Amino acid sequence: MNTGKRQKQRKVLLMGKSGAGKSSMRSIVFSNYVAKDVRRLGATIDVEHSNIKFMGNLMLNLWDCGGQDGFVENYLTHQRAHVFSSVAVLIFVFDIESREFAADVISYSSIIRALQENSPSAKVFVLIHKMDLVQARLRQQLFEERAEYIRAASEGFKDTVEFWATSIWDQSLYKAWTQIIYYLIPNAGSIEALLRQLAEVIDARELILYERTTCLTVTHVTRGLEERNPFTDRFERISSILKTHKQSMAKHTNxxxxxxxxxxxxIKTGRFMFFITRLTENTNLAAAIPPSEQIFNAARVNISLVRPRFAELDIGSAKASARGGIQQAFASSGMGAVEDGRRRDGEGESGGVE
Structure with a gap:
């Protein structure tokens, strides 16, 4: 499907003071490190460039910038246009326990001015990191205080900058990076719309789309009573479980x-059924459905029928995103949607799930 398509490149700057945790989070998200393994990472020298393929044709051109004062001064003077031009996203990381927070904000403000000068349409995400080091009862208040202080120094990005409290030891890191990735995917809305149609067809309580390599959530659709699910971090928890499972498989398969x-x-229980399966070359699909074997089997068949349609929505396929939806996918397969063991377009016809 991707043959001949031009990759969409997005330049992403990862910046912050030395020791703030930039390289650690990058390694966990994109290099399949686990939190305990990042201790062996050394300080970043100048700029480390990574070209990361994500969701088929999206190429993240990630610049992990060293945070030592000498390097930052060099970025702002001799390399100003080179570093800060054509930037899609700036991710700035603050260490919540920094003893020089005011100085860190001054450095951030200088970087923001350089970004506004060279990439005024960029998006800024601020990650206030290492929140696990703060007492649980104080975290929210301290996060809000720091966020307001940083927002005041955000110049022209003051109204659009997004703040996230993060730690490598819980799901908060995946939650923040999921939002960053969602912003970078140009046709995320089309994918979400198609996912919503699929959820209606298979009567899913929830569908969650994950990128296969990083296990990050791409998007999700929640329906009915599931919207009141009290576990608001469930998507990130599944990301963490999938990541750990990949580590275990790698260890035992070399x-x-x-x-x-x-x-x-x-997973099948008396209250719900749940499965995760490959949807495309680049994605896994998690589905939570009612506890019915017929609905379960029909859902798996329908997902297999619409796989080519989702594959067409790889990044950069503008023509594909304009085509018909789920019903056209079923029509092009020569079948209607399977429901409760029978085809919707005629009971008793071949192709249904028994």
């Missing part, structure tokens, strides 16, 4: 963690 993967996982 495959690199970015290659190790699984075909399908199923």
């Amino acid at each position: 495959l690199p963690p970015n290659i190790a993967n699984f075909a399908e996982m199923q």
Whole structure:
């Protein structure tokens, strides 16, 4: 599907003071590190460039910028136009326990001015990191105080900058990076719309789309009573579980963690049924459905029928995003949607799930 398509490149700056945790989070999100392994990472020298393929044709041109004062001064003077031009996203990381917070904000403000000068349409995400080091009862208040102080120094990005409290030891890191990735995917809305149509067809309580390599959530659709689910971090929890599972498979198969993967996982209970399966070459789909074997089997068949339609929505396929939806996908397969063991377009016809 991707042959001949031009990759969409997005320049992403990852900046912040030395020791704030930039390289650690990058390694966990994109290099399949686990939190305890990042201790062996050294300080970043100048700029480390990474070209990360995400969701088919999206290429993240990630610049992990060293945070030592000498490097920052160089970025702002001799390399100002080179570093800060054509930037899609700036991710600035603050260490919540920094003893020089005011100085960190002054440095941030200088970087923001350089960004506004060279990439005024960029998006800014501020991650207030290492929140696990703060007492639980004080975290929210301290986060809000720091966020307001930083917002005041955000110049022209004051009204659009987004703040996230993060830690490598819980799901907050995945939650923040999920929002960053969602912003970078140009046709996320089309994918979400198609996912919503699929959820209606298979009567899913929830559908969650994950990128296969990083296990980050791309988007999700929630329906009915599931909208009142009290576990608001469930998507990030599943990301963490999938990541850990990939690490375990890599360990026992001697495959690199970015290659190790699984075909399908199923959970069946008296209250719900849940499965995660491959949707496209680049994505996994998690589905929560009612506790019915017929609905479960029909859902799996319908997902297999619409896989080519989702594959067409790889990044950069503008023509594909303008085509018909789920029903056209079923029509092009020569079948109607399967429901409760029978095809919707005629009971008793071949192709249904028994």
